[in-house]
Amino acid sequence: MSKEKSIKKQYKKRGQMAETWSRLKQQPLAVVSLIVVAFVLFLAIFADLLVPYSAAITQNGMEKLLPPFSPGHLLGTDNFGRDILARIIHGARTAMEIGLISAGLSIVVSTILACLCATVGGWLDNIIMRIVDVISCIPQLVLALAICSALGNGIPQLVFALFFTGIPMHTKMVRSVSLTVANMDYVESARALGGKKGYIIYRHIVPNLASVIIINGTAQVSMNIMMGATLGFVGLGVKAPTPEWGTMLSEGMNYMLRNQHMVIIPGLVLAIVALFINSLGDCLRDAMDPQLKGRA
Amino acid sequence: MLKFVIKRIIMVPFLLLAIAALIFFLLNLSEADPVLMMMPAEYTQEDYDAMAERFGLDKPLPEQFVNWVVDAVQLDFGTSYKSKAPVADEILFRVPISLQLAVVTTVIMIVVGVPLGVMCAVKQYSVFDQIVNVLSKFLAAIPGFWLGLMLILVFSVKLRWLPSHGMETWKSWVLPVFTFLLPYLGNYVRQVRSAMLDCIRQDYVRTSRAKGKKEWKVVFIDTLKNALLPIITLTGGTFATMIGGAVMIEQVFAFPGIGLKVLEGINNRDMPVILACSIILAIFTIGAQLIIDILYGFIDPRVRSTFVSGKKKNKVAKPAAEGGVQ
Secondary structure, three states: OHHHHHHHHHOOOOOHHHHHHHHHHOOHHHHHHHHHHHHHHHHHHOHHHHOOHHHHHOOOHHHOOOOOOEOOEOOOEOOOOOEHHHHHHHHHHHHHHHHHHHHHHHHHHHHHHHHHHHHOOHHHHHHHHHHHHHHHOOOHHHHHHHHHHHHOOOHHHHHHHHHHHHHHHHHHHHHHHHHHHHOOHHHHHHHHOOOOHHHHHHHHHHHHHHHHHHHHHHHHHHHHHHHHHHHHHOOOOOOOOOOOHHHHHHHHHOOOOOOOHHHHHHHHHHHHHHHHHHHHHHHHHHHHOHHHOOOO | OHHHHHHHHHHHHHHHHHHHHHHHHHHOOOOOOHHHHHOOOOOOHHHHHHHHHHOOOOOOHHHHHHHHHHHHHOOOOOEOOOOOOEHHHHHHHHHHHHHHHHHHHHHHHHHHHHHHHHHHHHOOOOHHHHHHHHHHHHHHHOOHHHHHHHHHHHHHHHOOOOOOOOOOOOHHHHHHHHHHHHHHHHHHHHHHHHHHHHHHOOHHHHHHHHOOOOHHHHHHHHHHHHHHHHHHHHHHHHHHHHHHHHHHHHHHOOOOOHHHHHHHHHHOOOHHHHHHHHHHHHHHHHHHHHHHHHHHHHHOHHHHHHOHHHOOOOOOOOOOOOOOOO
């Protein structure tokens, strides 16, 4: 009896997540990217404990445009005398809020839409896909610009714009995968056994979409962070004193000739964060689908 | 084949109508009153009504939209709220400029990207492949507008080799085109490589190698020809995203294209300008998509055979001509 149990335990099938995790741990790049992303998340969550918010927005006429490595200001100050390091740290919070919430929302909504398309099909599929076609004909940035200009500045508006523009691409992608899944034999047999649509979606289709969702979701987070910064750069992002990397860049542009640090630092941070989120996504893809490894 | 193309072309006006409606109502979500913004500091109710009537803003929204559509079909995109000049005059001359920028960049991307991608696939896991791979990941992560600023800093401010703005000589095109190209190039090369890798291990490639064909023939004729379809989709998709991305490039380099105008319109809350620019950008996107679909028809024998002499032969599933091949 006990022997049987131990055998069972030994051969117990590990879940997909545990399997993925163990493969992910073996890739050095994945570990590095995870550490960097975790570090940025740490900065975002504990921004207030690291540097008080007031340091990021208090203007100080005495210490304008100090270069990096000045005493008390590791990364220097901007044209209002605000500490750039503090603004970068609090900007991480803004960026993460924008990137994670908007990408998360658009993934949830587009997965639901895609599952409906794949299982209900027919007219519903037609309507959803035609709407998606229409939205995806407008360049993403232009659509986001239009939404932001109509709704005004602020984080919720920005999140909504990015959420809305992210839907079409995901819906297309997730739909094509869920159509393949919906035609699998096990879904057919579940249907033959009398499984309801909701049950089939929840139990059979969504678990098989997990890898697509996670991989695309990671890419979407970095894309949305970048897009948020882009909108901030043209002055449509967050409200004025809120520290945000794109806004910092556009402020720095006016002082570019003499004080390059105001332009170089936020852009560099943005590029590094995007780079490591992207490479985390690539590693996740390799770990989830070993057959694809090294292909794309 | 002809029927297929005609079918796609018939869809275009409906798509444009839907896009116009979407943007029109999105822009009208704004609470700001456009009439109020155009009025001088002191005005009377009569002035206000006159201004509203002049711009057709006194009518209900659906009627405004219908009027706009009727005018737009005749290439009259209304009057700019800001400059009070016809929008068409301000915009149409910018179309070739933007188009030129996107097309030049795309051509360079194909000329540089396809050979690089093929090389990477042929020499998979070699040092060359690894270097290109790492480099392309870096390029894909750099925000385009920031790259532009950095290039201006180095080549215009420090070295003084190239102008930072304007479009007088060919020199002033160098920086915008490069800034535009680099972030997309990395992704492009990687996707070309993966399309090639999908084909390179197929049986027909092994067969032709076994028959003793020259290696370059195997690579360029047997493999590349088959990898062409995903590459075309990719090129079209990249072109479509570039059209949106051009907005930022034009902003950074003060390049007088559609993108610069749309930003100007957004800053001034100038609805006719935003609407007209968005429609033109959408036409670019749809046009690119249409060209891909037509090319597909010419290149893919499966699609071609479906539409032979208007009679549908064996019904084959139409390959997904959608961007974002994963």
